Amino acid sequence: MDLRLEVVILPVSDVDRTKDFYKGLGWREDADIVAGQDLRIVQLTPPGSACSVSFGIGVTTMTPGSQQGLLLVTDDIAAARAELVERGAPVSEVFHGAAGRFHPEEESVRQPGRDPEGQGYQSHAVFSDPDGNGWVLQEITQRLPGR
Missing domain, CATH: 3.10.180.10 (2,3-Dihydroxybiphenyl 1,2-Dioxygenase, domain 1)
Structure with a gap:
């Protein structure tokens, strides 16, 4: 199913x-x-x-801004980031490091720039909406098997 x-x-x-x-x-x-x-x-x-x-x-009882780690996938993180910034989103610089995906607020785990080997699932950028709901951009150029 x-x-x-x-x-x-x-x-x-x-x-x-x-x-x-x-x-x-x-x-x-x-x-x-x-x-x-x-x-x-x-x-x-x-x-x-x-x-x-x-x-x-009347949609939810969650606290405004409490939704975190929402994932937006793109095959070109630089282009996606540039377009979002142009449209007014406060997007971070691109960074890499898998830990940054799960803890985007922990800047200490981030390495600046796109993954140097161009691996999928490793390059990210983050932004929040006006209430603080948190989004993660993730570059995936080739899907893992079975996806």
Whole structure:
């Protein structure tokens, strides 16, 4: 049986600010549903992704900004970073080192620049949305077997 991850919930404090931020990054707006003053659901999808993010009012009890380690995969981290920066995202410089993927806040484990051997899964950059929900860009040029 196939199981597909379709939506990840983001805890946010200001729905319109968050919507503007992600739309500014070029993410597609799939829905903005208002069902009274206590329920609003916004859903956006990153370019090329089968998984969306959803946020709003009455969507989650998580603390705004508490969603961390959300992974965006690209085959060209320099180009993806440049485009996100151009669109207003506060993206770190590219770094490598596997530990940085799992603990992006620990800058001491980061080595500057793209992985020198060009290995997939090793080059990263990080950024946060206006509430502090944390994203990791990861370059994958060749998938591991079975992926």
